[in-house]
Amino acid sequence: MHMKAVLGVWLLVLVGLGAAAPSVFSSLAGAGWQANGSESVAVRDFAQEHFGGDASSAIQVVIHTEDGTIGDRATTEVIEDATALLSADDRIADIMPPTPGVTVSEDGRTGILIAGAAADTDDMVRLADDLSDRITALGTDTIDVLPTGQSMLWSDFNHANHDAMMKAEMMSWPVTLLILVLAFGSLVAAGLPLMLTLAGLVASAGALVLLNMVTPISVWAMNFALMFALALGIDYALFLVARFRDALRPHGGSHGGTTPSASVDVAATYGTAGKAVLLSGITVLISLSAVLLVPAPAVRTMAVGIMLAVVFVLAASFTLLPAVLGALGEKVNAVSLPFAKKQEHRSPLFARWAGVLQRRPLVAVLGSAALLVLLALPVLGLKVAMPSIAVVPEDAPVRQGYHLVQDAMGDGAPGMLQIITDAEDAEAATGRAASTDGIAAVTPAMPAGDDSGLVMFQAVPEVDPSDEAMTGILADLRADLPESALVGGAPAESIDLQDALDTWLPVIIGVILVLGFLLLLVALRAPLTALVGTLVSLLSTGAAFGVARLIFQEGHLSGLFSFEPQGFLDGWGPVFFFAMIFAVAMDYTVFLLATVKEHHEKTGDARLSVTEGMAHSGRIIFAAAAVMVAVFFTFALAEPLPPKEMGIILGTAVLLDALLVRLVLLPAVMLLAGRAAWWCPAWLRRILPDVSFSH
Template identity: 85%
Template sequence: MTTTTDTVTGAAAAGTASAPPPPPGALARWGGLMARHMKPVLGVWLMLLIGLGAAAPSVFTSLAGAGWQANGSESVVVRDLAIEHFGGNASSAIQVVIHTDDGTIGDDATTAVIDEATDILAADDRIADIMPPTEGVTVSEDGATGILIAGAAADADDMVRLADDLADELTALGDSAAGIEVFPTGQSMLWSDFNHANHDAMMQAEMMSWPVTLLILVLAFGSLVAAGLPLMLTIAGLVTSAGALVLLNMVTPISVWAMNFALMFALALGIDYALFLVARFRDALRTATTPAEAVSVTYGTAGKAVLLSGVTVLISLSAVLLVPAPAVRTMAVGIMLAVVFVLAASFTLLPAVLGALGNKVNAVSLPFAKKQEHRSPLFARWAAGLRRRPLLAVVVSGAILVLACLPVFGLKVAMPSISVVPEDAPVREGYHLVQEAMGDGAPGMLQVIVDAADADTAAATAADIEGISAVTPAMPATDDSGLVMFQAVPTVDPSDEAMNGILADLRAELPDSALVGGAPAENIDLQTALDDWLPVIIGVILVLGFLLLLIALRAPLTALMGTVVSLLSTGAAFGMARLIFQEGHLSGVLGFEPQGFLDGWGPVFFFAMIFAVAMDYTVFLLATVKEYQEKTGDARLAVTEGMAHSGRIIFAAAAVMVAVFFTFALAEPLPPKEMGIILGVAVLLDALLVRLVLLPALMLLAGRAAWWSPAWLRRILPDISFSH
């Protein structure tokens, strides 16, 4: 009886008996070079870790806290004009809410508090003009609540840092004995609290994910030494990328969120790449004469897949750089830096360590590991089952994914509301206090800057617009610019969907010289930019992903199938996001208050991230299938062997990613919860339904057509071989 393995071996032998094996490729030679020069490689990495690691601890205090804006938008112009001509009374100004239960704003007790707050703020050169609570403008009708406004003399990032520095000191001015409460609030304070809450939650999630990750790796490898290598790779990538972000921040502001995402992706991808490479190295040790030769074989085969995967991730994320929003762009930069350093470690540090370890990579093995082989009998049987019923597998898995995609058509997005910060955060308490005292729209006043000649007309027009409850007196510029500014108070909460219509009406009906901004306008302008760029980014990612697979595989149909099925898993994840975060299903179990929409940056950013991860698994599977296609020439047998040799790695890598992402679902703040659940669901669906069912079943149905390519295309594409 001839087994499948015998068939592969025999076919390979038949195809190579008459010709000598091809010389090692560039990556194979590179891997062998690193393996033979461990000391210099370790020396370079030690210098990198010391140099960049020295900067890494300051990463969260150094990076920028703002940047959630659409550069060039009308609202950003208004903010800049307010800083330049109106004493810094911009959306980034610090607002201090003073509330008294027993007196009124302006009595001796509240005046003393206001004076103390003024002294604290005036001592900082990031503050411009300080405007005390003013009757009819920033004092409630009952006189119990007032707002002190400290104008911004610095950019939005420095104002968030100022909020970090002064929040506790300002809050401490409250006097419970006198019945006086003090709550610093405003957009800068909101971003400060928002960043701190999310940073703390993400760090806790990271710490929770490490032991779970180690357990999965030990089970996957069966060896403590082998399981430690992915963690080594991840730590090297994390430390160096954190230090690099601090240095880059000295050149251009980098959002603190960049490091949050870099942490998560370095852990996930570092483990993915190490799993694939270490598993292949352990298999290569069985036939290699030296560890260096085993490393060479590993990088001549699996190394190509890892490099292709890394390039695919970088290309997917690079599309996000098109969005004209600093925070969104630099989040992508953070992940890209992490991927670059993880790739660098994968192709230098890891082969050097593998070459030094040799067979010791299997040290401290669990009992079952002695029977473990690179070719998984379990996944071989799974692939054989798919081979018997490929059409049924396509119909069932495809139907499930399409059904999961359907809710995406009703998905709503908006920028985060005040509910994303903890209920006991001073910024949220001050926000609600202002609403109770002055109306729902008071925390989100819209700012109108207009030529003095048009000021009366603009104010009268604004007051008549539906959705505007009041207009404050005009404030002249502090210089001779000829501009005035007034505030238009909406009737609705700043995050209410109706705010979009109110802003549009103001901009349409006010005189041509008028510009409308303010915190709600900045959010709406950013959301508009994200919505406008989303189709472009999706198109760029899909086209570039397809072209990269086409170049690597030289198979148009397989490249198309790999791209389309990745899109299916991405759509399914967003369909689930609508059910959970917009409609609130499972909100009680997951412990969050649904906003009625998904955070606005989610579709752009999560699409790029999910597609990058999905293509990661696509590359691992298709590269292995192509390797056996090259060895055997049998398209269906290649799918079976590709599944047998990559299925366990994909499953283990997905298990690690799901564990990492789902730990973020336990976070209290909503954004990391959204991120964890959406990415976790995406990986789960992708690994179980797409990589292990739908894609291999489609390739089985396609047969030899999966690898067909017209002659003219083969002439212009490089011939990349995945077999050693």
């Protein structure tokens, strides 16, 4: 083993990428929640180019007074101060003061100053980060000054979620370490998964910062990378270290340090468990790569962040970990707890459980499948939408400004729709918009400040921007307006993104299932087992989303988890969480089926191989699931809703998948199938590579 060379290379990688890592959360992009190529994005671009930056990404400042009116001496001074503050930044284009009949309430006590966007959406979110506190500080004893608008929303949203996710991560580490110590019974062995995780985290954080210099990467990419590096790093290390410790036993503990026999044990480990880990990593990467089909920068770069973390964890698993294992040898069991001295890789408990399944395989299949189907039934009524203002804390300035505007100007005022059309169609467009059901009012059409021949006006909906009726209002507007008219604005951007997510969801599910099946087919050379192993993942996924509907849409247990139900699940959930759940589920599938195949290659006995596969992988799957459930459910304690959704959905999926699918349903189906589980037609066997998991 080339311990020094490997450590030297990793040291260079971690120092190089680690130098960039500390700036990961401050440098990554805060926007990107849009459907590229959509009508609403085109409106935003036109507004920024031709209308002084009065786009959905503009900074909005709400000025409210109870002791006077907008335009009196006190409010005029505040407006001038806000104008001076905003105009000093080159990311601001034109500044539009509160205008009666357009951005001033009927009672004259609330007005909106609009600072046009002269930069892209990510820079406008960074500007919101920079100016939010300074804008709020302009308020006086009698005048409230609050920043709001789409850029401010994403700024507060990102900060609240980042803080919550970091707290959840910190809470999960002690629990993770405790589970690892109990699983391994040795402090040294338990420390190896954490070493793997930290290496993957530092490397992926630095890589994301460098990649962000080429193309904007969402700050959410690091949040998810952090979580998956921890979960998968521990998964892979559990499987590899457990197999290495098992390989040591025939030597009777006679060696320690870097010896030829230690190198042989490492080779045996990677000749068996190493192949399963590699197959698992490829499966995870394939599942997440399907998300890249969605034409939304934030969604795509979240997938990229996780994929980078998986690549670095895999790299560490196949270079850093074997070098350390070869150097440690028998010392991997150092600082062992008393119970660990009798611990064997083959678990008698899971061997007995496999015996129970052998006696009643049909009961196990029907019982576990029925429970999963019952939990999955609510998914048929699942509603999804982009997040509402409720996802930011109640005391956030953006939420306070939002409600001030609603109280003064109507429910739909914070989400005005922007309509851009040719000047000759302006009269027809404003008339049709005003007569559209669900539109409370329209503002006068304003010509562009150049010779483009365009005009823009706002349509104020009657309902809150997150109300499901907004989808129908937008569709009616687009159908009724002249052909030259384009409809955008923040609500339209959310609806267009949701439409894109809904459109691509069946495609993504299909791609993930087909590629997952093909990968298992290549590895196992068993069509029936590959098909069953792929399809049963749908049951745990469906059950997790069924539970999600009950909790997040219907509001059950909302008091326990301390959140305000939106009446729907956040829109990216089905696409992104499906890919993540399927990746984790296939992780366990690979560990189980690779071990079963290894024993089938040795014995040729289909039923015995299931028993031995369970005995040798059941405890690892159980421990890995316990770590993941602990990691995911800590996010359920977060205050913001999105981390709470992620934690509960992923935690529920892992719990159900490990306990009901991998440790009950899948082995029971294989027991029922018997020899048919490993049947493969001769023509297919000639095509497929011969991948062996025995050593």
